[in-house]
Every structure is written in C-alpha cells, then in structure tokens.
Amino acid sequence: QSGEGFVAASQAIMAETVTNVSEYQAIAKQKLPKMAYDYYASGAEDEWTLKENREAFSRILFRPRILIDVSTIDMTTSVLGMKISMPIMISPTAFQKMAHPEGEYATARAASAAGTVMTLSSWATSSVEEVASTGPGIRFFQLYVYKDRKVVEQLVRRAEKAGFKAIALTVDTPRLGRREADIKNRFVLPPGLTLKNFEGLNLGTMDQANDSGLASYVAGQIDRTLSWKDVKWLQSITTMPILVKGVITAEDARLAVHSGAAGIIVSNHGARQLDYVPATISALEEVVTAAQGRIPVYLDGGVRRGTDVFKALALGASGVFIGRPVVFALAAEGEAGVRNVLRMMREEFELTMALGGCTKLSDITRNHIFTEGDRLGRPLPRM
Numbered sequence: 001q002s003g004e005g006f007v008a009a010s011q012a013i014m015a016e017t018v019t020n021v022s023e024y025q026a027i028a029k030q031k032l033p034k035m036a037y038d039y040y041a042s043g044a045e046d047e048w049t050l051k052e053n054r055e056a057f058s059r060i061l062f063r064p065r066i067l068i069d070v071s072t073i074d075m076t077t078s079v080l081g082m083k084i085s086m087p088i089m090i091s092p093t094a095f096q097k098m099a100h101p102e103g104e105y106a107t108a109r110a111a112s113a114a115g116t117v118m119t120l121s122s123w124a125t126s127s128v129e130e131v132a133s134t135g136p137g138i139r140f141f142q143l144y145v146y147k148d149r150k151v152v153e154q155l156v157r158r159a160e161k162a163g164f165k166a167i168a169l170t171v172d173t174p175r176l177g178r179r180e181a182d183i184k185n186r187f188v189l190p191p192g193l194t195l196k197n198f199e200g201l202n203l204g205t206m207d208q209a210n211d212s213g214l215a216s217y218v219a220g221q222i223d224r225t226l227s228w229k230d231v232k233w234l235q236s237i238t239t240m241p242i243l244v245k246g247v248i249t250a251e252d253a254r255l256a257v258h259s260g261a262a263g264i265i266v267s268n269h270g271a272r273q274l275d276y277v278p279a280t281i282s283a284l285e286e287v288v289t290a291a292q293g294r295i296p297v298y299l300d301g302g303v304r305r306g307t308d309v310f311k312a313l314a315l316g317a318s319g320v321f322i323g324r325p326v327v328f329a330l331a332a333e334g335e336a337g338v339r340n341v342l343r344m345m346r347e348e349f350e351l352t353m354a355l356g357g358c359t360k361l362s363d364i365t366r367n368h369i370f371t372e373g374d375r376l377g378r379p380l381p382r383m
C-alpha cells in the first residue's frame with residue numbers, strides 16, 4: 001500500500017471509530033512531532049492537578065430522576081446575553097497551527113457551525129482580523145497583559161473592531177508554570193509560525209532558550225505587576241465585558257465581583273500553572289457560593305464527557321469550556337475533528353440530561369448529584 005493510501009485508510013477508520021473526545025489524544029500523539037504534542041499535553045511539574053482535573057469528576061455521582069417526559073431536550077442557553085446552542089464553549093489554546101495548517105480558522109468555523117463560542121488566545125497563530133474573516137460567530141478574545149500597555153490597548157481595540165464580544169482576562173499567569181517536557185524539548189514555535197497578533201509589534205517571535213522558549217518569552221514580556229486595579233483599567237479602554245479566567249477561591253470570586261467583572265471562569269489553566277491546586281470541579285462550588293448569583297460562573301479543566309458538563313451545571317456553573325480535546329482533534333482531522341468534538345460533547349450531554357430526568361438546563365439542580373463532601377458527612381441533599 002502506498003503511503004498516501006495508508007494515511008487515507010487510517011483516516012477513514014478514525015472517523016468511524018472515534019467514539020469519545022478523549023480518543024483524539026492518542027491519534028494526535030501519533031501524528032504530531034514530539035515537541036508539539038508535549039506542549040499541548042503537558043501540565044506543570046508533577047502533573048498532580050492534571051490527573052486530578054479528571055479524577056475529581058469521577059468522584060461525583062448522579063441522583064437521576066425517573067418517569068419524566070424527556071422526549072424533547074432543550075440545551076440552549078445564553079452567555080453574557082448572547083444565545084448559544086449549548087453550554088459547551090471553546091477555551092483559548094495557543095499555537096493551533098502547530099496542530100493543523102488551518103489552526104484557529106478551523107476552530108472558528110467549527111464553533112460557529114455548532115452555534116457556540118470560540119475563545120481566541122492572545123498567542124494564536126492567526127490574528128484577530130484573520131479569525132474574524134472566517135465568517136460570523138460569537139468569539140471571545142483571551143488577553144495576556146504585556147508590560148507595554150500600549151501594545152495591550154492596541155490589541156484590545158483591534159479585537160473589539162474585529163467583532164469579538166468579550167475579553168477573557170487570564171489572571172493565573174504572572175509567570176509561566178514549570179512544564180518540564182517543554183524545558184527538556186527546549187520548546188519554540190516551529191519555523192513559519194508566529195504569534196500573529198503581535199507580528200507588527202516586533203513581539204511575534206519567540207527565541208530559542210536554554211529551557212522553554214515560551215517561559216523566557218513570558219518572563220520578558222508579561223506584566224508580573226498585574227493586579228485588581230488593572231481590571232478597572234481594562235474596563236476604561238474597552239466596552240467589551242470582562243471574564244476573569246483563573247479564579248479558584250471564594251476570596252477571589254468576591255474580589256472579581258467587586259472589580260466589575262462580567263463573569264468568572266473557574267480555571268487552573270488546564271493544570272499548566274500552579275501544581276497541587278484542586279481540580280476546578282472541586283473548587284467550583286465555593287466560587288459559585290461567593291459570587292452569590294451576581295455574575296455568572298463558568299468552568300474549564302478536564303471536561304471530556306457530557307456527564308462532566310451536567311456535573312458542572314449541577315454545582316452552579318452557567319457553562320463550561322474545553323481546551324485540549326480541540327487541539328488534539330485539530331491534529332487528527334482539522335475542522336472535521338473539532339466539529340466532531342463539539343457534536344460528541346453535545347450528544348453525550350443531551351443523553352445525560354434525558355437519563356437524569358432534565359428537559360432544560362434550569363431543571364438541573366444540586367440534588368441531581370452527590371459529591372465526596374456530601375458522602376463525608378454533609379447532610380443528604382435537601383428534598
């Protein structure tokens with residue numbers, strides 16, 4: 001068999017046999033150069049939190065309700081006042097063209113086709129204008145705050161002009177977490193790829209370093225002084241609502257509300273920053289309680305199943321975002337892969353709602369699940 005024939009045949013098999021989003025990881029590992037795969041897959045240091053982000057979901061069990069007419073299920077919701085087809089959105093992940101030549105374009109088209117939100121990374125390999133040119137769609141822009149605030153102002157204005165609807169301000173990255181695979185590989189962007197949003201600003205390339213090239217780039221450019229007053233500053237330069245991405249405590253949830261944030265994303269950066277923080281699903285409830293319903297709370301980190309989405313909503317999240325499955329699916333089969341990820345997540349979530357006895361999102365309650373905390377002595381759910 002010719003090489004091309006083999007690739008075509010294995011792709012045909014792949015499309016038939018991928019039955020859940022996690023399966024894309026092994027395919028991506030086969031297809032990608034080691035440096036790229038390791039960058040996408042890895043977490044910080046011991047990767048304890050990376051494992052825990054998944055395992056914590058598996059310790060939450062269901063209390064499904066029966067004999068409820070579930071012949072029609074409505075998964076629609078809204079985010080910051082905009083209607084979306086389901087409470088499942090796409091997290092910002094950097095350097096998507098390293099996974100597939102169409103990179104962020106493919107992700108943008110797949111999200112738009114699914115009727116949901118794509119969040120574009122500051123460190124995308126396609127610019128805000130390029131992504132906007134793919135067509136209509138609800139898109140958020142993830143912001144890293146650079147030391148040079150003129151650069152930040154320009155970029156935020158460009159995102160706003162390009163039709164982006166919100167800023168996801170990443171607050172957990174004053175320095176880059178220690179990702180040892182990237183250090184070993186001396187990670188840099190492959191030739192031909194740049195941080196496209198910064199190309200004209202002489203900040204689009206990353207130099208080779210003795211450790212992770214990205215960690216050095218962050219040390220040189222990202223503002224370690226970032227604080228709550230900068231959330232106010234950001235509000236003074238844009239009309240886009242601001243989601244604070246990276247809150248995992250009640251204390252910071254209260255500060256986020258006071259800062260005028262439009263919402264919170266409970267995130268530990270896919271376990272790539274501080275190791276030994278709890279899984280996001282374990283931190284969610286305290287953040288929700290502290291937010292007191294004043295602003296919506298979202299979650300990312302380890303969401304791989306429709307059941308995970310249901311559990312997050314039962315604990316008070318207004319929606320979830322997914323990160324790695326998108327880059328792994330991109331690596332495997334480009335836009336079709338990302339579409340497939342969103343389709344599988346949607347179908348699994350719909351099935352979970354039906355089997356849990358919920359026909360619309362507002363039917364999902366805290367009583368539909370029980371957590372480890374519940375088992376360890378918290379009284380049984382209120383009836």
Ligand code: FNR
Nearest residue numbers: 040091092093094121170269270301302322323324
């Ligand atoms: C990320 N994440 C991230 N976050 C961010 O604010 N800006 C960024 O540029 C990136 N880049 C990035 C690259 C890769 C390869 C990964 C895996 C993650 C974090 C991301 O937005 C999100 O918080 C996590 O990916 C969610 O966890 P899961 O779904 O990957 O488990």
